[in-house]
Amino acid sequence: MESKGAVLTGEHFISGNEACAEGALAAGCRFFAGYPITPSTEVAEHMAERLPEVGGTFIQMEDELASMNAILGAAWAGAKTMSATSGPGFSLMMENLGLGIMTETPCVLVNIQRGGPSTGLPTLVGQGDMMQARWGSHGPYEIIALSPSSPQEIFDLTIKAFNLSEQFRIPVLIMSDEVVGHMTEKVIIPPADDIKLTPRRTPKVSPEKYLPYDPDEDLVPAMALAGQGYKMHVTGLTHDRKGYPVITEEAQIELVQRLIDKIRKNRDKIIEYHEDQCEGADVIVCSYGISARTSLLPIQLAREEGLKVGLFKPIVVWPFPEERIGQLAAGVKAFVVPEINYGQISLEVERCAHGKAEVIQVPHAGGGIHDPAKVLEAIRRAAK
Amino acid sequence: MATLKDLASREDLLTGGHRACAGCGMTSIVRQILLVAGKNVVVGCATGCLEVTTTIFPYSAWRVPFIHSAFENVAATVSGIETAYRSLRKQGKIQEDMRFIAFGGDGGTYDIGIQALSGALERGHKMLYVCYDNEAYMNTGNQRSGATPFSAHTSTCPVGSVIKGKQQFNKDLTSIVAAHGVPYVAQANGAFWKDLTTKVEKALSVDGPSFLNVLSPCVLGWKYPTDETVEISKLAVDTCFWPLYEVDEGVYRITHVPPKKKPLGEWTKPQGRFRHFHQPGGEALLARAQAEVDRRWEKLLSISEKPRKPGQ
Numbered sequence: 001m002e003s004k005g006a007v008l009t010g011e012h013f014i015s016g017n018e019a020c021a022e023g024a025l026a027a028g029c030r031f032f033a034g035y036p037i038t039p040s041t042e043v044a045e046h047m048a049e050r051l052p053e054v055g056g057t058f059i060q061m062e063d064e065l066a067s068m069n070a071i072l073g074a075a076w077a078g079a080k081t082m083s084a085t086s087g088p089g090f091s092l093m094m095e096n097l098g099l100g101i102m103t104e105t106p107c108v109l110v111n112i113q114r115g116g117p118s119t120g121l122p123t124l125v126g127q128g129d130m131m132q133a134r135w136g137s138h139g140p141y142e143i144i145a146l147s148p149s150s151p152q153e154i155f156d157l158t159i160k161a162f163n164l165s166e167q168f169r170i171p172v173l174i175m176s177d178e179v180v181g182h183m184t185e186k187v188i189i190p191p192a193d194d195i196k197l198t199p200r201r202t203p204k205v206s207p208e209k210y211l212p213y214d215p216d217e218d219l220v221p222a223m224a225l226a227g228q229g230y231k232m233h234v235t236g237l238t239h240d241r242k243g244y245p246v247i248t249e250e251a252q253i254e255l256v257q258r259l260i261d262k263i264r265k266n267r268d269k270i271i272e273y274h275e276d277q278c279e280g281a282d283v284i285v286c287s288y289g290i291s292a293r294t295s296l297l298p299i300q301l302a303r304e305e306g307l308k309v310g311l312f313k314p315i316v317v318w319p320f321p322e323e324r325i326g327q328l329a330a331g332v333k334a335f336v337v338p339e340i341n342y343g344q345i346s347l348e349v350e351r352c353a354h355g356k357a358e359v360i361q362v363p364h365a366g367g368g369i370h371d372p373a374k375v376l377e378a379i380r381r382a383a384k
Numbered sequence: 385m386a387t388l389k390d391l392a393s394r395e396d397l398l399t400g401g402h403r404a405c406a407g408c409g410m411t412s413i414v415r416q417i418l419l420v421a422g423k424n425v426v427v428g429c430a431t432g433c434l435e436v437t438t439t440i441f442p443y444s445a446w447r448v449p450f451i452h453s454a455f456e457n458v459a460a461t462v463s464g465i466e467t468a469y470r471s472l473r474k475q476g477k478i479q480e481d482m483r484f485i486a487f488g489g490d491g492g493t494y495d496i497g498i499q500a501l502s503g504a505l506e507r508g509h510k511m512l513y514v515c516y517d518n519e520a521y522m523n524t525g526n527q528r529s530g531a532t533p534f535s536a537h538t539s540t541c542p543v544g545s546v547i548k549g550k551q552q553f554n555k556d557l558t559s560i561v562a563a564h565g566v567p568y569v570a571q572a573n574g575a576f577w578k579d580l581t582t583k584v585e586k587a588l589s590v591d592g593p594s595f596l597n598v599l600s601p602c603v604l605g606w607k608y609p610t611d612e613t614v615e616i617s618k619l620a621v622d623t624c625f626w627p628l629y630e631v632d633e634g635v636y637r638i639t640h641v642p643p644k645k646k647p648l649g650e651w652t653k654p655q656g657r658f659r660h661f662h663q664p665g666g667e668a669l670l671a672r673a674q675a676e677v678d679r680r681w682e683k684l685l686s687i688s689e690k691p692r693k694p695g696q
């Protein structure tokens with residue numbers, strides 16, 4: 001049988017969903033568990049074809065609860081793992097996303113967002129799950145979420161997601177959307193040697209000395225894998241450094257504080273954004289995913305009218321680049337935030353602007369992308 | 385027992401103009417069921433082909449009250465409706481004698497919906513749950529389900545040069561439901577209208593949960609010509625892949641014994657998803673599928689009442 005490699009170096013004309021799957025394979029993902037749901041199904045279908053070619057495993061599960069659990073289980077067995085879903089499935093995964101956070105399990109979860117709430121618009125675009133990504137599971141936690149605007153970006157960011165998940169031992173979310181998922185464009189896959197991968201941090205001490213939740217200096221503990229000879233107890237209960245359940249306030253403070261701090265104190269290593277002409281701008285359009293892309297035309301038109309407009313695109317949405325937004329707020333009249341929901345990231349921009357700049361929402365219910373005229377009108381209003 | 389003439393004279397409660405594919409088995413099954421049920425029903429429907437094709441805004445193909453749930457919970461939604469009805473009836477606020485029917489595809493029944501179904505069966509709600517089983521997630525473009533037969537091609541268990549389609553046998557959901565000990569459980573098929581409508585009458589007359597598992601051929605997923613749906617349905621029964629039987633108060637009864645059990649290949653041959661069975665090297669796979677059909681059929685025969693001879 002002719003076997004294709006894991007990294008298909010070269011130029012391709014593929015959809016965002018296929019690019020996501022190829023990014024995962026290039027990042028070393030060898031286990032995918034999923035459940036069909038529009039508009040993410042092509043990720044699973046592509047993985048079903050490709051994983052057996054590279055010695056990996058594809059499992060279709062009976063629902064999204066099981067899918068999320070399966071990728072956690074396989075991650076503990078030592079694999080790099082991923083699942084992909086959309087709105088209703090993302091909702092079902094929330095409990096076990098929390099389990100992944102609590103057990104510090106590296107894995108990647110892709111949400112190809114569609115219109116909601118509920119079954120909503122299975123085949124049409126939405127960006128309504130951004131706050132769910134941040135707060136959807138119960139309890140206090142920090143999360144990492146990335147937002148791609150094109151098939152090339154979803155390829156690149158899927159690799160980045162795997163690297164961040166290994167570096168910080170946390171489920172990393174790719175918050176894409178239906179338009180990016182179904183858009184077909186040129187995607188360049190680099191040579192395998194040019195793709196930097198973060199390996200799993202396995203224990204450096206002997207099994208006798210190993211404490212599964214004893215963190216390194218960066219607050220992230222090393223992770224022993226099934227079969228390596230280390231004794232493990234993995235639990236969603238609050239646990240001590242040995243991994244055993246301890247139901248006390250002290251244990252909760254020690255563990256949860258570290259889960260929060262390992263992201264907050266490492267923000268500089270995680271946060272990434274793209275800026276275009278933000279220095280000296282009067283108005284900054286802050287947008288992400290497909291909405292950042294549809295904002296390019298109104299920004300160009302506004303510049304032709306002589307307005308000083310910048311683009312700020314968070315690539316890592318969570319943790320949010322609050323310091324940078326705070327700095328930029330001091331120099332601009334207003335932020336314009338187009339997003340396909342009724343105000344989610346715009347609330348973050350408002351919070352981080354500390355009242356120094358106005359924040360103008362350009363909401364959209366979903367089912368389509370923004371009319372450039374509406375964004376342009378908001379930019380004009382902001383510039384006044 | 386309604387005659388064909390009688391049924392044909394009744395008002396269709398699932399109207400034409402819906403968007404189901406040409407040759408779809410599902411809609412004729414639902415029409416037959418509603419002809420028996422009549423107007424005093426409330427229909428719940430899981431996310432799936434039936435919901436998507438019959439309710440595209442601003443149209444509805446339903447002439448009865450209709451509620452769409454999420455994917456996994458139609459049995460729970462209808463549990464709520466039926467419970468509220470019982471309460472309202474007890475309070476004297478509703479006088480009508482109502483029936484409640486939940487429809488789900490195999491994805492929404494065998495897999496993601498089985499928890500809600502099992503709960504509803506155990507609680508004993510007076511509802512009929514109908515699974516229209518097209519043997520894969522057809523609404524999202526043919527991914528494998530717990531109902532997909534052994535070695536069938538789907539987009540998530542494709543037939544490749546090494547792995548030939550689904551590696552597992554289909555789940556025996558009818559037996560799983562029967563194990564709940566509910567009053568009436570049956571397997572049916574849209575091509576056997578009298579058998580199907582009789583089973584619907586029985587299912588709607590029992591005091592408690594009832595369940596029908598109805599094989600529903602899918603032109604796109606099974607890959608056969610649109611005018612062969614009835615023929616393909618019949619072959620599923622005649623090959624004993626899909627036996628027609630009922631479990632009535634715990635008693636297993638085969639309701640149609642094929643005059644001559646045909647080889648499974650007669651059912652698989654017209655279907656593109658089994659094409660590899662009928663190409664060089666496919667014999668062993670077909671034989672394995674046949675062996676499982678034989679095993680299940682023999683088991684069913686062994687636990688069923690002896691079929692009555694004509695005239696008895």
